[in-house]
Amino acid sequence: MIVPIDFVAGAHGHFLEVVLNRFFDLATTNSDPFNTLGASHRTTNEYLESRMFIADHWCERSPDQLSKFDRVISIQFDQDDLLLVSSISLLRAGDRGIDNNNLEIDTYSKLNNEFYRGLLDEILTAYPDINSNQKSIPRNILREFFKFGFSNPNINGYWKKQQQMRYVIPVFVFKFKAFYNYELFVNTLKELQNFVGLSVRIDNELNLLHKKFLSLIPYIDNQAQCDAIIMAIKSGQKQIIPPLTMLQESYINGKLENIYKKEMPFHEPEYFTSTEDVLQYLETQAPKL
Numbered sequence: 001m002i003v004p005i006d007f008v009a010g011a012h013g014h015f016l017e018v019v020l021n022r023f024f025d026l027a028t029t030n031s032d033p034f035n036t037l038g039a040s041h042r043t044t045n046e047y048l049e050s051r052m053f054i055a056d057h058w059c060e061r062s063p064d065q066l067s068k069f070d071r072v073i074s075i076q077f078d079q080d081d082l083l084l085v086s087s088i089s090l091l092r093a094g095d096r097g098i099d100n101n102n103l104e105i106d107t108y109s110k111l112n113n114e115f116y117r118g119l120l121d122e123i124l125t126a127y128p129d130i131n132s133n134q135k136s137i138p139r140n141i142l143r144e145f146f147k148f149g150f151s152n153p154n155i156n157g158y159w160k161k162q163q164q165m166r167y168v169i170p171v172f173v174f175k176f177k178a179f180y181n182y183e184l185f186v187n188t189l190k191e192l193q194n195f196v197g198l199s200v201r202i203d204n205e206l207n208l209l210h211k212k213f214l215s216l217i218p219y220i221d222n223q224a225q226c227d228a229i230i231m232a233i234k235s236g237q238k239q240i241i242p243p244l245t246m247l248q249e250s251y252i253n254g255k256l257e258n259i260y261k262k263e264m265p266f267h268e269p270e271y272f273t274s275t276e277d278v279l280q281y282l283e284t285q286a287p288k289l
Contacts, residue, residue, distance in 0.1 A: 001052060001070075002052060002053075002054055002069060003020075003052060003053050003054070003069070003071060003072070003073060003196055004053075004054055004055075004056065004058050004065075004066060004069055004072050004073070005017055005020075005053055005054065005055035005056070005072075005073045005074075005075065005174075006056070006057070006058040006059055006066070006072055006073070006074045006075070006165055006167075007055060007057065007074070007075035008057070008060075008075075008077070008085065008089070008158055008161045008162050008165075009057060009089040009092075009093035009115075009158075010084075010085040010086065010087075010088040010089025010090075010092065010093060010158070011075045011076075011077055011085055011088075011176055012040075012075065012088075012176070012179050012213075013055035013056070013057075013075055014033075014039060014040040014041055014055045015033070015039075015040040015179070015213055016053075016055060016073070016075060016174060016179075017040070017051070017053050017054065017055035018033045018040045019189070019206070019209070020052075020053040020073075020189075020192075021047070021050070021051040021052060021053050022209075023189070023200050023201045023202070023205075023206055024052070024053075024196070024198045024199070024200055024201070025201055026050060026051060026052045026053075026198075027046075027047050027050045027051050028046055028047070028050045031044060031047070034212065034213075034216055035095065037091060037092050037095060037097055038092070038213075038216030038217060038218075039092040039095065040213075041092075041095060053073070058072070059164055059165040059166070060161060060164070066167065066168075066169065067168060067169065069169060070169060070170070071169055071170045071171070071172070071195065071196070072167055072169055072170070072171050072172075073171070073172045073174055073192070073195075074165055074167065074171050074172070074173055074174065075174045075175075075176055076162060076165070076173050076174070076175060076176060077158075077162065077175075077176035077177075078176070078177070079153035079156075079159060080223075081176050081177065082149065082150065082153055082156050082158060082159060083150070083219075083222060083223045083226070083247060083248070083251045084219055084220070084222065084223060085158050085176070086100075086146075086149075086156075086158055086247060087100055087219040087222065087245065087247050088217065088219060089158065090103070090116075091218070091219075093115050093116075094113070094114070094115040096110070096113070096115060096116075098110050098111075098116075099245075100245055100246050100247045101245040101246050101247075103137075103139075103142055103246055104136055104137060104138055104139035104142055104246070105136055106135050106136055107120075107135070107136050107137040107142070108120070108134075108135050108136070108137075109135065111123075118157075119157065122145075122157070123137060123141070123142070123145050126145055127141050127145070138269065139246060139269055140266060140267055140268060140269050142246055142250075143246055143249050143250050143253065143271075144250075144253075144266050145250075146246070146247055146250035146251075147250040147251075147253045147254045147257070147264070148254065149250075149254070150250055150251045150253075150254030150255065151253075151254030151255070151257050151258050152254075170195075172191075172192060172195045174188060174192070175188065179213075180214070180220075182207065182210055185210060186202055186206075189202070190202075219245070222245065222247075222248055223251070225242075225244075225248070226244070226248050226251050226252050226255075229241055229252060229275065230252060230255055230256065230259075232275045233256065233275045233278050233279060233282075234259065236279065237275060238274065238275055238276045239274065239275050240273065240274055241271070241272055241273055241274055241275060241278075244271060249271045256278070256282070257289060260282055260286070261288060261289050262282055262286035262287065262288055262289060263286055263287050263288075263289055264281075264286065265281065265285075265286075
């Protein structure tokens with residue numbers, strides 16, 4: 001019996017596949033599943049032949065195949081997970097290793113492939129004045145493009161993909177947030193037992209694997225850092241803004257526009273370096289939305 005795991009890229013589908021096959025005692029391997037990017041993409045023929053749970057972007061790539069199964073596990077995130085999901089997706093999907101903080105460098109070669117061509121087309125459509133002969137897209141344009149998906153998550157590309165994940169067979173929803181809390185992760189695995197009719201093995205091996213999984217996520221604290229900066233701005237606290245990733249800059253701008261109903265700057269290549277500068281801009285320069 002094959003049980004598909006459906007997920008949007010960046011939502012840890014392959015890690016869940018490894019965990020379920022290994023700790024439901026189906027796979028006959030204990031090898032390290034993590035590659036150099038931290039993705040659980042390292043497999044052996046022995047593992048592939050013994051697995052029962054198979055992770056893929058089922059609804060996106062082969063929705064017709066899903067009806068052939070009698071159940072599905074669907075990993076689903078909330079809108080407040082979008083910064084983390086999008087950061088991880090760019091880095092790990094297709095093992096492309098795209099650091100969003102350097103996306104303005106050689107942008108076309110990074111996105112012009114089967115994994116990101118749709119994203120590249122959306123950016124070029126949104127900003128038709130971009131010089132098509134350039135190999136790079138300026139950081140301020142990328143910051144502005146991704147901003148809208150954070151200010152209005154309903155138009156975020158990752159959220160729209162998840163909204164298209166619909167099933168006509170029984171589904172178990174595995175919450176994305178459960179990956180980040182070991183107790184919640186274990187409890188969700190225990191709930192899954194009845195759904196698949198198997199018993200899960202909870203032991204120190206699982207605990208160690210989960211700890212390593214978390215240690216390999218470079219963006220794990222990015223949203224908390226952004227939220228702290230936004231809170232400091234709202235409360236008028238003066239503090240230095242450390243260097244941020246491009247998606248963090250987009251996230252902060254999107255959230256500030258929702259709060260102040262004013263437009264954050266578009267043309268500046270460099271981001272703010274202090275909350276004092278942000279407040280001064282909002283108070284004296286920012287046009288109303």
